[in-house]
Amino acid sequence: MTNRPTDPTPDTKPENGGWQVSMRRPRGFTLLEALIASVIVAMVAATASMSVAVGASIEQQNRLSVLAMQAAELQMSSVLEQSYDTMSALTGTEAVGAMLAPMRPGATVRGLLPSTFSELSRVTTIVTENRTLTQYNNYTVSGKRIDVTVIGPGGITLAHLVRFRGVDPTT
Numbered sequence: 094m095t096n097r098p099t100d101p102t103p104d105t106k107p108e109n110g111g112w113q114v115s116m117r118r119p120r121g122f123t124l125l126e127a128l129i130a131s132v133i134v135a136m137v138a139a140t141a142s143m144s145v146a147v148g149a150s151i152e153q154q155n156r157l158s159v160l161a162m163q164a165a166e167l168q169m170s171s172v173l174e175q176s177y178d179t180m181s182a183l184t185g186t187e188a189v190g191a192m193l194a195p196m197r198p199g200a201t202v203r204g205l206l207p208s209t210f211s212e213l214s215r216v217t218t219i220v221t222e223n224r225t226l227t228q229y230n231n232y233t234v235s236g237k238r239i240d241v242t243v244i245g246p247g248g249i250t251l252a253h254l255v256r257f258r259g260v261d262p263t264t
Contacts, residue, residue, distance in 0.1 A: 157212065161243035161251030164192055164210055168217055168241045169254050171195045171203075177261045180219060180237070187215045213251070216242045224257060234259045 190211040193203040218240045236259035243252040
């Protein structure tokens with residue numbers, strides 16, 4: 094058994110006269126390995142940050158869509174609660190941040206919707222029209238078509254509801 098040095102250097106010669114090469118692995122990373130690892134980590138970090146940014150954007154859009162549908166339903170219920178003759182008083186455009194809440198019992202005026210709706214605007218139109226019901230031998234019903242549209246940032250329509258209310262029957 095020969096006595097081998099633990100860390101051979103080029104000027105170390107064993108007894109048999111030949112050069113000996115150590116089979117031990119290097120103790121650290123080479124510069125190339127460190128650069129490759131850095132590039133991989135940077136790519137993973139960039140992908141993760143893009144995913145978070147896209148997820149946050151989609152979450153914001155979904156939140157606005159839900160709020161828009163709630164605002165449209167609130168307005169539609171306010172219109173439908175009015176008498177047939179007075180429901181046209183709720184038509185018009187409500188500016189961004191100025192949408193009105195439904196009338197509270199006993200109140201004389203409608204308050205503003207909470208600030209969570211502040212990025213939205215709403216347009217309510219009521220048009221008198223006749224509807225013909227073909228399944229009932231072309232029976233015609235007179236009434237009003239109610240359209241409620243909620244618009245988000247950038248003028249994008251986030252919710253649109255259409256209902257028809259026939260003339261109240263006379264007794």
